[in-house]
Every structure is written in structure tokens, then in C-alpha cells.
Amino acid sequence: MATIEQRIYDGNRARECLENEQFNRAFDGIERELTEAWQTSPARDVEGREKIYLSLQLLRKLKAALQSSLETGKLAEVERIHKKSALDRVREILPL
DSSP: OOOOHHHHHHHHHHHHHTTTTHHHHHHHHHHHHHHHHHHOOOOOOOOHHHHHHHHHHHHHHHHHHHHHHHHHHHHHHHHHHHHHHHHHHHHSSOOO
């Protein structure tokens, strides 16, 4: 399992992607193109439609993975704050 610091770092990198205007424009454009290609493809082109559908699912999975990394980083930051707070309380009781 990754350290708290690594999870926070990864979450911050994911946030940079998800908040990046160019990334979002590119992602949305690709998603729109794939959706349109899938919707307008002939019913007889089963293999082609399946490839487009799988590409669309992969694109969405990429975004979900970044979102998951962002959320994991947020939770790691809360965990780090909690541990620091607990350590500070212990130091108040048992000064070293």
C-alpha cells in the first residue's frame, strides 16, 4: 500500500488533470466523437460498434481512475491531519 504522502501526491496530480481546461476539452471532445460515431454507425457493423463502445468505456474508466485517485488523496490528507492532531495531543500529555 502506498504511503500517506504518496497518496496525497497522486491525488494532487489527479486534481491537476481533472481541473486542467485543456484536458477537459480534449476528454469531452473525444467522448462526443465516440458517442456520435457509435450512435450513427450502421446496425450491421457490429464489430465496429463494439470497438467504439469499448473505446468509450475505456475513456470513462480513465476519468474514473483519476477521480478515485483524487478522492484517495483527499482521504489521505484527512488521515495525515488526524494523525498529527493525535500526536500533538499525546505530546501535551507526555512531553518528551
